[in-house]
Amino acid sequence: MPRSRQPLLTSAFVRILAMQALFGASQACYVLLPKFLATELEAAAPDIGAIAAMYSVAVVVLVPTVGAGIDRFGRRLFLLIGNAVSTGSALAFAWVDELGPAVYLLRGLQGVGFACVFIAASTLVADYVPQRLGQALAVLSSTMHGTSATVPLVVESVADSSGWSPVFVASAVCAAGAWVVSFWIRNRTTCAASRPVPAAGMASFLRRGVAWRTLFVVSMVGVAVSGLMVFIQPFVLERGIERVAPFLVSYSAVAMAVRVFFGGWLDRFDRYLSTTGAVGGYTLLLTLVPWATSAWLIPLGALFGVVHGAFFPAFNAMGLQGTDPDERGKSVAIVNGSFNVGFAAGNFGLGYAAAAWGYSSVFGIAATGMGAAFGMLLAVRGAERWSLAQRPGGPAETRRNPS
Secondary structure: OOHHHOOOOOHHHHHHHHHHHHHHHHHHOOOOHHHHHHHOOOOOHHHHHHHHHHHHHHHHHHHHHHHHHHHHHOHHHHHHHHHHHHHHHHHHHOOOOOOOHHHHHHHHHHHHHHHHHHHHHHHHHHHHOHHHHHHHHHHHHHHHHHHHHHHHHHHHHHHHHHOOHHHHHHHHHHHHHHHHHHOOOOOOOOOHHHOOOOOOOHHHHHOOHHHHHHHHHHHHHHHHHHHHHHHHHHHHHHOOOOOOHHHHHHHHHHHHHHHHHHHHHHHHOOHHHHHHHHHHHHHHHHHHHHHOOHHHHHHHHHHHHHHHHHHHHHHHHHHHOOOOHHHHHHHHHHHHHHHHHHHHHHHHHHHHHHHHHOOHHHHHHHHHHHHHHHHHHHHOOOHHHHOOOEOOOOOEOOOOOOO
């Protein structure tokens, strides 16, 4: 079937988007968590970084299990598990009133929820829309950015007027809604557990050289995003800029717009060039952050939105092209896990760097890592070299559903 003729907004895909939008709204309630930690719990930079990192640590630890489990037992089961965990942890956050182990534990549980839901949803999209994969993944991720572009404004206003407990309760309500919608989502492929020939395990999958290149590049993006999403908040507060939501909103709104309006273009244009250009853009913009003023926060957020909006749909589609249905969960898990390896390492390491050398150093370190990733992409040329369908010793195979 020609790629242009494959329907995109089928009823099944719309149900996935509805679930993801509700889950994204729940997650977006925590975009301003660093502000909550700094103002309500009086957390220092290392504490803010460590708490934020717990989310990513949980994702990284679970990625092998979730990726293999999604391929073996089906996608919907993990949607239900992830949304249930997200609901419970959000409710528990409403009773947090001091900095302690509970904060670390609850943030880790939210990472568990994200790992289950996002990997399962992305895998379902690859099952349903393999021939318009870049555009479909762009639309899926745009639901998360759409909520991140709107929810923080409401959260900041509600928190300033009524405290943070209503914010966390609202997060629980949204996650519960996503859990309900998950019952109307069906698996497209047969569970690997019911097939006579088992799929390759995660360990075998990781032996492919491209998996390690993916780990490096995407983990560097994770470090960069940890600086942007976590440390830019105390950075601008330290400079006397009280409203941090406008930067995050412009960042998310533009990333969403890029994915909604240019998602189809990402399928037609060379995915390798899109990815490489986005990584170069990250590198350049990170070097400019320390000189940002209040007047430049919104334009800077918008520019970051452009590069972030282009990177993940192009890179994810590049990695998924040619993969078999019983390997898609592991493929998505590797990209998601790589990002969270970098995000966790960035939160831990950059928190201590900020304490030692100031918040400005955070962005220089992140820019250096992105520069190294840019160099690797230039050295390993071509989208086919980045497909996670690639077997050791041979080129990427496109045996089923090429995208």
